[in-house]
Amino acid sequence: QVQLVESGGGLVQAGGSLRLSCAASGRTFSINNMGWFRQAPGKEREFVAGISWGGGSLYYADSVKGRFTISRDNAKKTVYLQMNSLKPEDTAVYFCNVIKRGGGSWAPLLDYWGQGTQVTVSS
Secondary structure: OOOEEEEOOEEEEOOOOEEEEEEEOOOOHHHOOEEEEEEOOOOOOEEEEEEOOOOOOEEEOOOOOOOEEEEEEOOOOEEEEEEOOOOHHHOEEEEEEEEEEEOOEEEEOOOOOOOOEEEEEEO
């Protein structure tokens, strides 16, 4: 079973930056597409960014395009999310998961989540 541990969140002012990390266990990490999701209070969890198993294809939600960058290090079994020009509306708990294509977007493949990491952007 793949386990996911997110870290790197915090409190930052609008316009600031944070780098999130997702450490994964499991032998098949390097052959899985991985993604980041977020859930703001009172809202459904939404897709933020995704990366193919080899890192050659990147996918972003329109709301973060040009500000966030996803990357991965298969040797370390870690996925990163560099977040720049943060806005108050980016405030949410951020999660990572294995992703699959579905319904015209990207969806989580695993039916469980890590603890997530809180990102709070003050105005």
